[in-house]
Amino acid sequence: MMKKVVRVLGFLVLFIAVVAGGGYSYLQVAYPTVGPAPDITVEITPERLARGEYLANHVSLCMDCHAIREWDKFSAPPKPGTEGTGGEHFNREFGFPGDIVSRNITPFAKKDWTDGELYRAITSGVSKDGTPLFPIMPYEHYGKMDKEDIYSIIAYVRSLKPLATETVTTVLDFPMNLIVRTIPKPAEHQAIPPQTDQLAYGGYMVNAAGCFDCHTKQEKGKFVGEPFAGGFEFNIGNGRVVRSANLTPHATGILTMTEEDFLNRFRVYRDNFVPNPVGPDEYQTVMPWAMYAGMKDEDLKAIYAYLRSVAPVDNKVTKFEVNK
Ligand code: HEC
């Protein structure tokens, strides 16, 4: 009897191993389902360079993640002269499923990439060698931008100073190392709405700027909160926790914040603003104020208008806490 049970169990284990193994190979072969990189050539024009510089540094913030950030200064601005290098870690300590590292996107590392390969990585999350990228890299948002904006970003990325860094490798924990293969998908571009349609234009900017991702509560890489209601917790070391604000038009959010108040929150970090030093025990934030501050007033106004239109959510957030 016992023998039989053991045999049945043995078969069961074998069966599961075969199915799981098959599933594993299937995932490896069939995903990501994005297809080859397109055959494109992005012409570098002064207009594209200017637009790309604006988007990469003040809206889509490529340089927030693909640069060395100075965590000893307010809002951790990118260190001048390191634009495009990468090397920022998003790891288990911060609640991510593995150790995800941003990569060098300067011509030093990307000179052998075609424009199509850059385009596919930025808008669909597939690297040159076909491996999927973890969606901390906000390719799902970039895939919804206007194709021309992406071409501008590519032109700008091509113009970065080549900076040498060590090659870094992302390590994802099981089962995310498998799940990640199913995340990349083909881009679905939309045209930039006319600025006269402030709400639609604001929605476009909010998507391009990735406000949703930080201002919607996430746990272990999954959205668990109401859209834009804040409360996403960032552990920034030494017991300090910073939580994203509620940006919905509720009393616990931005209901009483006028358009002028909203703009002023950004304006103080403009022009000759020098980020003040922040000690390892002091107040710090992950909100990239200094970078977004470079956004044009019209763009910030449209973002404000869009945020006023989302569903109000009652969520009082304590933005900063020290747990010792
Ligand atoms: C919130 C952080 C973040 C932002 C913003 C961001 N990236 Fe990334 N990016 C990453 C991370 C992290 C990776 C590596 C992901 C991985 O290893 O799975 C990556 C990967 C890439 C890759 C693939 C590189 C390779 O060698 O495979 C390219 C290209 C890239 N990013 C370009 C951009 C551009 C251009 C922008 C702005 C439009 C941008 N990124 C914005 C974090 C970010």
Ligand code: HEC
């Ligand atoms: C990397 C994460 C991150 C991103 C991206 C981000 N935020 Fe924030 N934001 C935060 C955090 C954390 C706070 C709370 C701490 C603070 O005020 O700096 C915050 C605070 C704010 C506040 C202050 C609200 C108040 O009640 O004082 C505003 C306004 C704001 N964010 C707007 C935006 C907008 C608009 C975008 C997109 C353009 C955006 N944020 C993108 C993390 C982020």
